[in-house]
Amino acid sequence: xxxxxxxxxxxxxxxxxxxxxxxxxxxxxxxxxxxxxxxxxxxxxxxxxxxxxxxxxxxxxxxxxxxxxxxxxxxxxxxxxxxxxxxxxxxxxxxxxxxxxxxxxxxxxxxxxxxxxxxxxxxxxxxxxxxxxxxxxxxxxxxxxxxxxxxxxxxxxxxxxxxxxxxxxxxxxxxxxxxxxxxxxxxxxxxxxxxxxxxxxxxxxxxxxxxxxxxxxxxxxxxxxxxxxxxxxxxxxxxxxxxxxxxxxxxxxxxxxxxxxxxxxxxxxxxxxxxx
Numbered sequence: 001x002x003x004x005x006x007x008x009x010x011x012x013x014x015x016x017x018x019x020x021x022x023x024x025x026x027x028x029x030x031x032x033x034x035x036x037x038x039x040x041x042x043x044x045x046x047x048x049x050x051x052x053x054x055x056x057x058x059x060x061x062x063x064x065x066x067x068x069x070x071x072x073x074x075x076x077x078x079x080x081x082x083x084x085x086x087x088x089x090x091x092x093x094x095x096x097x098x099x100x101x102x103x104x105x106x107x108x109x110x111x112x113x114x115x116x117x118x119x120x121x122x123x124x125x126x127x128x129x130x131x132x133x134x135x136x137x138x139x140x141x142x143x144x145x146x147x148x149x150x151x152x153x154x155x156x157x158x159x160x161x162x163x164x165x166x167x168x169x170x171x172x173x174x175x176x177x178x179x180x181x182x183x184x185x186x187x188x189x190x191x192x193x194x195x196x197x198x199x200x201x202x203x204x205x206x207x208x209x210x211x212x213x214x215x216x217x218x219x220x221x222x223x224x225x226x227x228x229x230x231x232x233x234x235x236x237x238x239x240x241x242x243x244x245x246x247x248x249x250x251x252x253x254x255x256x257x258x259x260x261x262x263x264x265x266x267x268x269x270x271x272x273x274x275x276x
């Protein structure tokens with residue numbers, strides 16, 4: 001017994017004992033994290049058919065690879081393959097948003113890709129390209145009809161959607177979703193008339209300067225509530241008359257200043273002409 005304890009004590013004092021213990025601890029922690037770490041609710045792999053993925057790859061190579069690279073890992077300015085970002089992990093939602101709003105393929109280099117009304121691809125082709133990109137790595141999926149259904153949103157959820165929007169989005173998109181200017185020629189677009197699907201996709205993919213609001217930040221139910229509030233906001237009548245862009249007291253004060261000063265100047269000129 002004494003010899004056994006002496007042997008164990010000698011092994012504990014071995015120079016490599018600490019290294020072995022640290023390695024085992026790291027393996028244990030890594031294994032537990034991989035098994036227990038929460039998965040992103042919106043990240044999923046594609047369930048599209050092999051034919052759709054192949055068709056999407058052909059569309060990608062013909063229309064997107066010039067900037068994003070043949071393998072969608074991003075362009076390289078040095079070798080002349082463009083400077084588009086990597087699309088690995090962006091998911092089908094990003095493809096549906098960027099191509100479905102006409103922002104991509106990019107017509108010309110600018111500070112920001114503008115939305116265009118003329119879409120170059122059919123929805124089927126957009127879905128096929130999204131399926132191909134989603135097959136490369138897990139990423140945000142296109143929202144389901146249930147996630148976009150605003151008919152069952154209660155008044156309490158509607159108020160919560162308005163509160164979340166004004167807390168997280170109003171500083172760029174304006175308190176009424178009318179958009180606003182950012183730095184370096186960029187801007188937050190007007191959300192009037194934007195479909196609920198594209199609003200949802202923008203939240204989970206973070207296009208341009210917009211941050212990503214995954215399901216751990218804003219739940220799917222709250223995203224639906226935000227869309228419901230924006231839909232209601234578009235239909236809300238303005239009892240005050242002209243909205244003046246809904247940008248608040250700045251434009252309203254400027255209008256009052258110009259109109260008021262203009263009226264005073266007009267009266268002064270009229271009185272001067274009458275006295276002479």
